[in-house]
Amino acid sequence: MSATTVTAEPLVPPEVVSAIFYGAAVSDTLVLLVAELVGGTPRITWGNEGATQLLGYGLDDLRSLPVTSLVPTLRGGEVRLLLRRERSVRMTLPVRTASGALVEAVVRCTPMPSGRTWTLRLVPADSESERALRATADAHEQRFATLTERSPVPTLLSEQGMRLAHVNDAFCSLVGLQAEQLLGTGWMATVHPDDLDDVIEQVVVVLGGGDGETKARLLRTDGIERTAVFRFSQLFTPGVGAGFVGTIEDITDRLAFEARLEHQANHDPLTGLPNRTLLAEHVAARFRPGSSGLACLFLDLDNFKVVNDSLGHAAGDELLVEVAARLRATVRPGDLVARFGGDEFVVVCQDVDEDDAVTLAQRIGAALAEPVRLGGVDVRSHASVGVTVQTAEHGAAEELIRDCHIAMYQAKAGGKGRITVLDQRARAEARDKLRLVAELREAIERREITLLYQPIFDTADGAPVAVESLARWHHPVRGAISPAVFVALAEESGLIGALGLLVLDETCRQLAEWDRVLGPAAPPRANVNVSALQLDEHLHGHVVAALERHGLPPSRLSIEITESALMKDPASAREVLMQLRGLGVSLAIDDFGTGYSSLAYLRHLPVDVLKVDRSFVAELADGHTEIASAVIALARSLELTTVAEGVETEEQAAQLAELGAGFLQGFNLAQPMTGHRTAAWYAAHAR
Amino acid sequence: MTVTFLPGAPVPTTLAAAPSFDLEAVLASIETMATQKPVAAQIVSIAGSDDTDARGLARVLGSDAALAGRVMKLANSAYFGMRGRVTSLQFAVTVVGFTTVRTMATVALTDLDDESRLPRDFWRMSTCVALGASTLAPRFGERPQDALCLGLLAPLGVALLHHNDEEGYAELSAAEPTAAGRRAAEVRRYGLHAYRLTAVALEHWGFPPSMVTPLGAVDDLGTEDGALLRAALEVAARLTVEDHEPVPVEELTGGQLRDDAVVPVLDRVRAEAEELRLALLD
Numbered sequence A: 001m002s003a004t005t006v007t008a009e010p011l012v013p014p015e016v017v018s019a020i021f022y023g024a025a026v027s028d029t030l031v032l033l034v035a036e037l038v039g040g041t042p043r044i045t046w047g048n049e050g051a052t053q054l055l056g057y058g059l060d061d062l063r064s065l066p067v068t069s070l071v072p073t074l075r076g077g078e079v080r081l082l083l084r085r086e087r088s089v090r091m092t093l094p095v096r097t098a099s100g101a102l103v104e105a106v107v108r109c110t111p112m113p114s115g116r117t118w119t120l121r122l123v124p125a126d127s128e129s130e131r132a133l134r135a136t137a138d139a140h141e142q143r144f145a146t147l148t149e150r151s152p153v154p155t156l157l158s159e160q161g162m163r164l165a166h167v168n169d170a171f172c173s174l175v176g177l178q179a180e181q182l183l184g185t186g187w188m189a190t191v192h193p194d195d196l197d198d199v200i201e202q203v204v205v206v207l208g209g210g211d212g213e214t215k216a217r218l219l220r221t222d223g224i225e226r227t228a229v230f231r232f233s234q235l236f237t238p239g240v241g242a243g244f245v246g247t248i249e250d251i252t253d254r255l256a257f258e259a260r261l262e263h264q265a266n267h268d269p270l271t272g273l274p275n276r277t278l279l280a281e282h283v284a285a286r287f288r289p290g291s292s293g294l295a296c297l298f299l300d301l302d303n304f305k306v307v308n309d310s311l312g313h314a315a316g317d318e319l320l321v322e323v324a325a326r327l328r329a330t331v332r333p334g335d336l337v338a339r340f341g342g343d344e345f346v347v348v349c350q351d352v353d354e355d356d357a358v359t360l361a362q363r364i365g366a367a368l369a370e371p372v373r374l375g376g377v378d379v380r381s382h383a384s385v386g387v388t389v390q391t392a393e394h395g396a397a398e399e400l401i402r403d404c405h406i407a408m409y410q411a412k413a414g415g416k417g418r419i420t421v422l423d424q425r426a427r428a429e430a431r432d433k434l435r436l437v438a439e440l441r442e443a444i445e446r447r448e449i450t451l452l453y454q455p456i457f458d459t460a461d462g463a464p465v466a467v468e469s470l471a472r473w474h475h476p477v478r479g480a481i482s483p484a485v486f487v488a489l490a491e492e493s494g495l496i497g498a499l500g501l502l503v504l505d506e507t508c509r510q511l512a513e514w515d516r517v518l519g520p521a522a523p524p525r526a527n528v529n530v531s532a533l534q535l536d537e538h539l540h541g542h543v544v545a546a547l548e549r550h551g552l553p554p555s556r557l558s559i560e561i562t563e564s565a566l567m568k569d570p571a572s573a574r575e576v577l578m579q580l581r582g583l584g585v586s587l588a589i590d591d592f593g594t595g596y597s598s599l600a601y602l603r604h605l606p607v608d609v610l611k612v613d614r615s616f617v618a619e620l621a622d623g624h625t626e627i628a629s630a631v632i633a634l635a636r637s638l639e640l641t642t643v644a645e646g647v648e649t650e651e652q653a654a655q656l657a658e659l660g661a662g663f664l665q666g667f668n669l670a671q672p673m674t675g676h677r678t679a680a681w682y683a684a685h686a687r
Numbered sequence B: 001m002t003v004t005f006l007p008g009a010p011v012p013t014t015l016a017a018a019p020s021f022d023l024e025a026v027l028a029s030i031e032t033m034a035t036q037k038p039v040a041a042q043i044v045s046i047a048g049s050d051d052t053d054a055r056g057l058a059r060v061l062g063s064d065a066a067l068a069g070r071v072m073k074l075a076n077s078a079y080f081g082m083r084g085r086v087t088s089l090q091f092a093v094t095v096v097g098f099t100t101v102r103t104m105a106t107v108a109l110t111d112l113d114d115e116s117r118l119p120r121d122f123w124r125m126s127t128c129v130a131l132g133a134s135t136l137a138p139r140f141g142e143r144p145q146d147a148l149c150l151g152l153l154a155p156l157g158v159a160l161l162h163h164n165d166e167e168g169y170a171e172l173s174a175a176e177p178t179a180a181g182r183r184a185a186e187v188r189r190y191g192l193h194a195y196r197l198t199a200v201a202l203e204h205w206g207f208p209p210s211m212v213t214p215l216g217a218v219d220d221l222g223t224e225d226g227a228l229l230r231a232a233l234e235v236a237a238r239l240t241v242e243d244h245e246p247v248p249v250e251e252l253t254g255g256q257l258r259d260d261a262v263v264p265v266l267d268r269v270r271a272e273a274e275e276l277r278l279a280l281l282d
Helices: A014-026 A049-055 A076-082 A128-150 A169-175 A186-190 A193-207 A252-266 A276-286 A304-311 A315-331 A354-369 A398-411 A424-445 A483-494 A496-521 A539-550 A563-568 A570-583 A599-602 A614-622 A625-639 A651-661 A677-686 B024-036 B036-044 B054-061 B065-075 B088-098 B098-109 B121-140 B145-154 B158-164 B164-176 B179-190 B194-204 B209-215 B229-240 B261-279
Strands: A032-038 A039-045 A089-096 A101-111 A117-124 A157-162 A163-167 A212-219 A226-235 A241-250 A295-301 A335-340 A344-349 A372-374 A377-378 A383-389 A419-421 A449-458 A466-477 A479-481 A527-531 A557-563 A586-592 A608-610 A641-644 B004-006
Touching: A014 A677, A032 A049, A039 A049, A049 A117, A076 A089, A101 B229, A157 A169, A157 A557, A157 B145, A163 A186, A163 B145, A169 A186, A169 A212, A169 A241, A186 A193, A186 A212, A193 A212, A193 A241, A212 A241, A226 A252, A226 A557, A241 B088, A252 A276, A276 A335, A276 A344, A276 A398, A295 A315, A295 A398, A304 A315, A304 A377, A315 A335, A315 A344, A315 A354, A315 A372, A315 A466, A344 A354, A344 A398, A354 A383, A354 A419, A372 B164, A383 A398, A398 A419, A398 A424, A424 A466, A424 A483, A424 A496, A449 A496, A449 A570, A449 A677, A466 A483, A466 A496, A466 A677, A479 A483, A483 A496, A483 A614, A496 A539, A496 A557, A496 A677, A539 A557, A539 A570, A557 A570, A563 A570, A563 A586, A563 B004, A570 A586, A570 A599, A586 A614, A608 A625, A614 A625, A614 A651, A625 A641, A625 A651, A677 B164, B024 B036, B024 B158, B024 B194, B036 B054, B036 B098, B054 B065, B054 B088, B054 B098, B065 B088, B065 B098, B065 B261, B088 B098, B098 B145, B121 B229, B145 B209, B145 B229, B158 B164, B158 B194, B164 B179, B179 B194, B194 B209, B209 B229
Parallel strands: A383 A419, A466 A527, A527 A557, A557 A586, A586 A608, A608 A641
Antiparallel strands: A032 A039, A032 A117, A089 A101, A101 A117, A101 B004, A157 A163, A157 A241, A212 A226, A226 A241, A295 A344, A295 A383, A335 A344, A372 A377, A449 A466, A466 A479
8 A cells, every 4th residue: 555656757758658548548448537626626537438438428528527426425525535635545435427326446546746636547346256256155155044044953153262153043942042142252151160161172172273072061041951062163264263163962861861771771670779780880989909998788688588489579579679778778878789689789888897887787687677568468577698898808899799798698607687797717718719619610621620430330240330430629739629529619609510511521431432442341331420400401412412422322321310409309300310211321319318308209200220328338337227228128119220339348248239239339349440440440350 | 346326316516615624644644654563564464365374464463562462362351252271372363363453453553552642431432332343243244253343443533533633623522422413523624524534544554345334334324334333333322421312223223223132232342341441452
């Protein structure tokens, strides 16, 4: 906008001046006018072809036209703003044409040195193409505005910082305010004060050119709080600055749904109490190794099965709900009550010592002992409670829960309705047992459980007719572990299935090997012990598979099942035995006489052999032949054979033969041997 | 080509009575200001260019510490809601916008930031006009930020007349309590009214027609161009001028705005004006 003073140019030849003037005069693209002061009034004194075309005046009409008529918006003395004496001026003005229409034009006015004459050059401000472009841009903006306005997605539009220039109806509805209340920075009041900083942070990122997203709460005018995700994108206008477009997704309902799902995942649907998952998280979140004050109480209802069996499952559920309610009402605020499973509950409390925990357990016991009316019957619940308070020895949160579980079992073992605090010895024993279980699992997996085989002899001719497989575990540190210990451990810890399969498979493998080595001299049959827990619908399949795997006929195998195992569920045991019998496997009842067999059941069981327990054989030495004699007689009357176990002396062997025992087995006759030694023994015996 | 057909529009054929004050000195002062404050002048010049980016504008702005400080202060003011997050000048320029930077440079260029040289309550009035215009802008299809700048700069002509004719302008103001009356008196004394003078100055500095046109049309109730500014001036007058006789905004805006819509605007402007004034000045 520098000032320009027009000066004469003496060096330009007259013909050049003429040429330029001619070009300017006839140009229809240039619009040129000359104004002069005539009698103190500025008037147009000349115009070129372009001027007459644009303004619609004839040249004569144009001459003497007052300048104020040409630029009517310069009222009063304002025409002096255009006709400056010493400076050229550029103004955008409406210019009036002969028809009275106004044409927006940039007017550039240059004074002559005299200060009384001016050259005016007019350039229409809008060209057709510019107008078309603007119309297109306006249409785009209008479409965008309409789209945004009617969009169901709450949308904000800022042209400067946090100041909104536009907000759509969906956002107004979301917060319950009118657009006028939200424009500028008004909308910021709808963002929860604790979340506003996060929103601003994201806007800062977006105004700097990035993308932003944050979760924030919105406060409606009706006091309801909504949670929303704000997504921001930069809105940059060249030459203006940066704002943002923000879209808001109301996720309140989704969050509520997710919260419900999470609650369902972590809570017991019947009682509404936290489940085991949440219990574990709760204890883990509060457990600090080496500290104290965290206590867990494990409760097991003593009479729940009775209620369920006698009053039905609905009454059982009702009892559980009532117990949950009483537990919640009895514990301190902040304590956690969880349903561990079935009729088991766990209470977790903080900042307590052992006395406090026991006191709480007593309070709980008293609360549960109040009668509950179930199906018209008053039921008094009692619980066995195991208590553990965190000590320096607890290395992890789950140990605390495990210890109170053990304590509960101890309480239960001591009689119902008791409270037991897990002491150091019990904890040490429990841990030792856990280690042993882990080692047993490894031993089974690595086939470190070995088998010994003890021959069984025919009483009539003394010939070895079979062997019994006996599992042995030689622990690398503890030495030999008694089968009585590790079989019971396997049954408790769910390893009995794997152990049983190992014994079955290894026995069959050994039989096949003996066949290869000894031919006809190989042991004709092997007896395999099966636990009560194996006595299910899978056993038949396992036996078939093992026999097939090693190419043996079923007659080579005898399954021994203890009397007590059979009597746990005689009906289903009979099913399984029938299947095995159908297969062609022979069946024996082990340790017969030590349990409480129903002779009626016994009669219906498809067994071939009764094994007389070693305790009755031992009694023979003291002259007590009654039981052994009775068992053998019973077997005979049921057309079963007998195997007498634990034969230690020649005398016992003779006595048992005399009593009519069919077969004998004992240390004195042949010790349990490895497979290899058994092969050698059989080979020698055959010679 | 924009053509507005006004059938029967009167065509003035004679000039009004000669004004009693030589405007030439005022116009000359507009042109000489740039040489006295070159950085502010440069910002006024480049901030209006489409080629200018925030980095370039911030670089020039950085050489005027006082102006840069004000832009930072404004960017972090409650008006923009950024709560102190604006820590760089480039970001501040982005937040407040180029037009605002240009407006602030214009304020510095014309010594509007020196309140001792201004009519009493000048900035109180200016900020109220600005916030009124900004708040009402969406109703008139205008951008709030541009309206804010227009409102801030609109009274520039008043300051220029005050600078150049302090006593005469004070007498004139005292004698004319109404805005329209004062503008008529300004035309009689100076040949144009203060807002027209602002328009001349802004046009001289290359401000876009969207900011210049409303200033020239402020007295022309028949056009929509000046409607927003008229409404903003009325809002400011109701808030700052004692014994102001309210003019119905329906009249001022050709029915675009009703008086009941002005009430919340008055509340908003009243609440924010002082803060904006403090953010713009020291």
